[in-house]
Amino acid sequence: MSTINETRPADALRAGDRQADEHASATKPLGGIAGWMDDRLGGAKGVSFLAKKVFPDHWSFMLGEIAMYSMIVCLLTGAFLTFWFVPSATQVVYDGSYVPLQGVTMSDAYRSTLGISFDIRGGLLIRQIHHWAALIFVVAVFVHMARVFFTGAFRKPREINWVFGTILSLLACIEGFAGYSLPDDLLSGTGIRAMNGFIQSAPVIGSYLSYFIFGGAFPGEAIIPRLYSVHVLLIPAILVGLFTAHILLVFLHKHTQFPGPGRTNKNVVGYPLMPVYIAKAGGFFFIVFGVIALISAVVTINPIWAYGPYDPSPITAGSQPDWYMGFADGALRLLPGFLEFETFGFTWSMNIFPGSLILLPLMWTIIGVYPFVEAWVTGDKREHHLLDRPRNAPTRTAIGIAGISMYVVLFLAAGNDLMAIKLHLSINDITQTLRVLFFVAPPVAFWITKRICLSLQRADRQKVLHGRETGTIWRHADGRFEEIHAPLTPEERWVLVQHESLEPLELTAGKDANGVDSPIARKERLRAKFSRFYFRDRVAPATPSELEAAHHEHDDHAAALDGGHEAIEPAAAGQERETVKADKQHG
Amino acid sequence: MNDHETTDHGKSTALVPASSDGHDLLPASLITGVDQFENPGLPPHIHRAADDDPAAAKRAERQVATLFGLSMLATLVFVVSYFAVPDEATFFLPGVGLTKTQNVVLGLSLGFSIFLIGIGAVHWAKTLMSDEEIVEERHEQASTAEQRAKAVAVVSEGVGSTQLPRRPVLKYSLGGALGLFILPLGLQVAGSLGPTNIEELKHTIWDPKDNGGKPIRLMRDPEMTPIRFDEVTSGSVFHVMPETLQKYIDEGKHVLEAKAKAAVILIRLDPDLIKVQKAKDWGVDGVVAYSKICTHVGCAVGLYEQQTHHLLCPCHQSTFDLTEDCAVIFGPAKRALPQLKITVDDAGYLVAPAGFAEPVGPSFWERAR
Amino acid sequence: MNALATRRRHPAAIAVLLLLGLLVTGGAYSFLAPKDANAAASAAAADDVAKGKDLFIANCASCHGVGAQGTKSGPSLVGVGAASVDFQVGTGRMPLAGPNVQAPQNKVKFDDEQIAALAAFVASLGPGPAIPEEKYTTVIEPGTPENNKAIAEGGEIFRVNCAMCHNFAGAGGALTRGKYAPALDGVTPRHMYEAMVSGPQSMPVFNDTNLTPESKQKVISYLKAQENQTNVGGLTLGNLGPVSEGLFAWVFGLGILIGCAVWLGKKAA
Known part of the structure; x- marks a missing residue:
């Protein structure tokens, strides 16, 4: 009855499989330029090591590559843009070819951006590619981060890389904000103006900080060149350095993989860098670049010419930052005004400070330390190279979704005016609703997500124990109807039963010999509490003996009912299974 | 943080899994030999069409080559249209409207020339390159005990030969020097980034001192023409700059800095609607002037609703009630917009005799001092 | 049963269903949605x-x-x-x-x-306020230097006096408690002028001493010049600023690229 495949251990190879370190015998000697290089660098050793690195295939593993490639596109197009962009706030009179602004006084930065858009052939295209790539870069960074989080890829030994990634994502946002501010149009100038407000809100040092950053009174002429060197030099340098370390660690740790037949914590199953991943990952760079260029050909982004030059007096309805700064802007819209107060004549702007200067570092700190918190709670010191299916880590998944729901509430708040006008709602009602949702949504999202995860796990158990629904309905001679369930193949089943289901840690001895609480026990008690929170609700994966029992039950039922309740192996079910298998192979 | 140590230590801590009996931190279900399915190993290979059928392989080859060929064609289109399409050419693109030919043609040709290379390469990898999965072994990240011991030995030998442990003076003086050397660099940047004349935050160019002590006329923004009292009819809203701004405009210096705090909005409403006596007194027969700079983070509060007499900030939706001396009635701002006292001069023009009584714009630490 | 039923577990089935649903609702909406009144x-x-x-x-x-x-x-x-x-x-x-x-x-x-x-x-x-004279509601067409200058001045006046409610491109914006400043595209010059002098609904009055008739004409000409301006960068996404751009990056940018990634990771036939 047991259908466990015992013919081959999990790590064993099939006929035709190759072990990664197997060398193909060299057919021709290294010569020419390659030989000359190797004489000097000895690179051949590294090449053969790199070329047979194995990468597992999964679409979600490409999210990080989307981020990487769109960053490269940004670097490339950004270098082009520096050839024409003038980072200067000096006021000049526009005399370029865009009619509605001719004769208007504006900064040189804005004039040169108009020049790129209208007077440099193909300049607008490069500008749009740069900006679209930047937006997609940050989108991909966040989605990649979510993938890593929900699959538990941040666990040992990859915690350091998670921290690197966290810093990278923060830098990406700051880099984006700096770039968005450079053209000095009305919208970005309003953004800088708000930034000045944020800085001023810092207790004690706010005013000084503002004067430092702006080189005097707002707006001054220093901020544009300063943001420029931050945008093109300082942050890109850190970004590229950290990103290189990020990639090197991926090589060092070897890529994680999703659980599956033959995939264990001690191996990595996939395709070698040479040639498959050279072609696939290399090709993907061209795909990402190409898609961004195609979007930039037909979709406008940041039409700075329509905004007009920055001037502190005018403003436009719908003043928003780029999307990745939206959540901070939303927080500022939700914070109520009464939080500001004065003590001894000093002003505490608690209606601004938490949403602007605290929120970003706080959010990224929480993200950055999460792996360490979870590792402490589980007490798990093992290495993990097999990914979790999100449903198999219900509490983590629920925490993630709760955090995302909080983020989304803030994010939506940043668009409250557009929601009001597009959905014909009152902006005041939207703001009030979002204020409530900020506190209500996360616990609700947590609870719902956890329930869904547990239900999915139960469904997995059902599937393992009672087989897959085939959609075929049988009518018995006595008129009963019943759906035929097909048993799973060992390969199908393995995905559903491979995971470990952690149990809450419990205290056994909290007191020392004299019956006094030891300090360590107090710490452990807290840990036990967290552990209960994480693992109290658990659905254990099905086991062979349970499967056995389920079969017996079916057989008993079958005997009793003469036909079988969920006939798992009636006379024809064997054939059924064969056809299912055949279908799979064809599809 | 040495995990090896903590793992060993972990066995003796007070925490054990609920259902385990004496095993270490792993739950019972994990301990091998217990009731658990076994990994069935890699499933059999399924061959692709191109593996078995030479015709399919040939077809794949042709497809890849076609994709690369089309890419070259797109590059050619780019090069030709870069020179051939005039800057001012436009055409009607369905769904977009009248659009600039150059941007679309250059973008599409560039996009396709790149995109098709990618599609071709991936298609090649998928159809023709070996799709037999390869298994690579993993090894524990941590170095072995011997390697660690060796590293410790090498490092401590090196440290020993510097004589640092024996000569603490060296250790502390080096630490001090390294700790301090960053100071000059930090000081240079922090000290030279900007003048910090923060008293300036409380000052606007509405101060009559900037005008030789004379009251300052209210001027239309951006035309810079003075406003007569009788020109401000009921329900009107004027965006206003001080007369003193003209000097900055003529010199072409610090115009934006001056504007950033000086922007004022001038509105006429029925004087009976104004509920605060001070607000009434500082205006002229229902004509009142308020700072346009939001007390939240400094956006221009320009949205005046004529019927409700509310002023709304488009950045974060702070709403100010003009009938209540611009007190905040909604949103994240705390303080009312500062009012600018106005009167009418002999020629009938609106003037501000005294400037603002409090700092305008966003809050800052020393604001109320 | 039939071909459709056997494919219901195909990974693309959900995508196809979603697309179908969107098409049906979108189509129904465009059919049922009130058509713009021609306000000529x-x-x-x-x-x-x-x-x-x-x-x-x-x-x-x-x-x-x-x-x-x-x-x-x-x-x-x-x-x-x-x-x-x-x-x-x-x-x-x-x-x-x-x-x-x-x-x-x-x-x-x-x-x-x-x-x-x-x-x-x-x-x-x-x-x-009377119905405006036709000379002030005639749109100044771009072309000559003085006309271009007038349009640029109109833009400056528009940004100071109007953009805070009507948005930089005249796409409209939200006011308090469900009120809004409407979009300005497609509004006739005469109606624009009349709105400025009469101050309908929440809009303040811009009388002839605040904005001279010539200034109003410049504002109108600027708006019409923007309306007739070619969409140099392509699709404008409603001129709503970074929100619609962000949405586009998430839905289409990421969507297309993930689609490519799924294709890349799928085994060939």
Whole structure:
């Protein structure tokens, strides 16, 4: 009855499989330029090591590559843009070819951006590619981060890389904000103006900080060149350095993989860098670049010419930052005004400070330390190279979704005016609703997500124990109807039963010999509490003996009912299974 | 943080899994030999069409080559249209409207020339390159005990030969020097980034001192023409700059800095609607002037609703009630917009005799001092 | 059973279903959605106060009172002037279909002659802004240097006085409690001018001493120049700024790239 495949251990190879370190015998000697290089660098050793690195295939593993490639596109197009962009706030009179602004006084930065858009052939295209790539870069960074989080890829030994990634994502946002501010149009100038407000809100040092950053009174002429060197030099340098370390660690740790037949914590199953991943990952760079260029050909982004030059007096309805700064802007819209107060004549702007200067570092700190918190709670010191299916880590998944729901509430708040006008709602009602949702949504999202995860796990158990629904309905001679369930193949089943289901840690001895609480026990008690929170609700994966029992039950039922309740192996079910298998192979 | 140590230590801590009996931190279900399915190993290979059928392989080859060929064609289109399409050419693109030919043609040709290379390469990898999965072994990240011991030995030998442990003076003086050397660099940047004349935050160019002590006329923004009292009819809203701004405009210096705090909005409403006596007194027969700079983070509060007499900030939706001396009635701002006292001069023009009584714009630490 | 049923577990099935659902709802919406009222109204010639009064009593008096002195449900119209009537009725905002925070633009219910008569009647009640002279509602076309300069000045005036409510591109914006500043594209120059002088709904008044008729003409010309401007960068995404751009990056940018990644990771046939 047991259908466990015992013919081959999990790590064993099939006929035709190759072990990664197997060398193909060299057919021709290294010569020419390659030989000359190797004489000097000895690179051949590294090449053969790199070329047979194995990468597992999964679409979600490409999210990080989307981020990487769109960053490269940004670097490339950004270098082009520096050839024409003038980072200067000096006021000049526009005399370029865009009619509605001719004769208007504006900064040189804005004039040169108009020049790129209208007077440099193909300049607008490069500008749009740069900006679209930047937006997609940050989108991909966040989605990649979510993938890593929900699959538990941040666990040992990859915690350091998670921290690197966290810093990278923060830098990406700051880099984006700096770039968005450079053209000095009305919208970005309003953004800088708000930034000045944020800085001023810092207790004690706010005013000084503002004067430092702006080189005097707002707006001054220093901020544009300063943001420029931050945008093109300082942050890109850190970004590229950290990103290189990020990639090197991926090589060092070897890529994680999703659980599956033959995939264990001690191996990595996939395709070698040479040639498959050279072609696939290399090709993907061209795909990402190409898609961004195609979007930039037909979709406008940041039409700075329509905004007009920055001037502190005018403003436009719908003043928003780029999307990745939206959540901070939303927080500022939700914070109520009464939080500001004065003590001894000093002003505490608690209606601004938490949403602007605290929120970003706080959010990224929480993200950055999460792996360490979870590792402490589980007490798990093992290495993990097999990914979790999100449903198999219900509490983590629920925490993630709760955090995302909080983020989304803030994010939506940043668009409250557009929601009001597009959905014909009152902006005041939207703001009030979002204020409530900020506190209500996360616990609700947590609870719902956890329930869904547990239900999915139960469904997995059902599937393992009672087989897959085939959609075929049988009518018995006595008129009963019943759906035929097909048993799973060992390969199908393995995905559903491979995971470990952690149990809450419990205290056994909290007191020392004299019956006094030891300090360590107090710490452990807290840990036990967290552990209960994480693992109290658990659905254990099905086991062979349970499967056995389920079969017996079916057989008993079958005997009793003469036909079988969920006939798992009636006379024809064997054939059924064969056809299912055949279908799979064809599809 | 040495995990090896903590793992060993972990066995003796007070925490054990609920259902385990004496095993270490792993739950019972994990301990091998217990009731658990076994990994069935890699499933059999399924061959692709191109593996078995030479015709399919040939077809794949042709497809890849076609994709690369089309890419070259797109590059050619780019090069030709870069020179051939005039800057001012436009055409009607369905769904977009009248659009600039150059941007679309250059973008599409560039996009396709790149995109098709990618599609071709991936298609090649998928159809023709070996799709037999390869298994690579993993090894524990941590170095072995011997390697660690060796590293410790090498490092401590090196440290020993510097004589640092024996000569603490060296250790502390080096630490001090390294700790301090960053100071000059930090000081240079922090000290030279900007003048910090923060008293300036409380000052606007509405101060009559900037005008030789004379009251300052209210001027239309951006035309810079003075406003007569009788020109401000009921329900009107004027965006206003001080007369003193003209000097900055003529010199072409610090115009934006001056504007950033000086922007004022001038509105006429029925004087009976104004509920605060001070607000009434500082205006002229229902004509009142308020700072346009939001007390939240400094956006221009320009949205005046004529019927409700509310002023709304488009950045974060702070709403100010003009009938209540611009007190905040909604949103994240705390303080009312500062009012600018106005009167009418002999020629009938609106003037501000005294400037603002409090700092305008966003809050800052020393604001109320 | 049939081919459809066997494919219901195909990974693309959900995507296809979603797409189908979107198409159906989108199609139904575009079919059912109210069509934009064509608010074109040429200069009226005849002004028959008496005819206007009859029309007024029949259509407007229930809210504004028989003498247009105003009631609880509608404001007094004495002194609002012909411009106000021409704007409100000419854009279909009046007569109001039902109580609302703000009168929305709607289907125009009277012909040009009737609107002119109504305007003449209301104008006869007391002095108020008149229907603008045609020379100020003529759009200045870009081309000559002085025209270009006028348009650029119009842009500056627009950004200071109008953009905070109507958005930088005249795409409209939100006000408090469900009120809004409407989008400006497709509005006739005359109605724009009349809105400025009469200050409909929440909009403040921009009288001739605040913005001279020439300034108003420049603002209108700037808006029309923007409207007729080619979409140099391609699709404008509604000119709503970074929000719609962010949405596009998430939905289409990421969507397309993930689609490519899925294709890349899938085993060939």
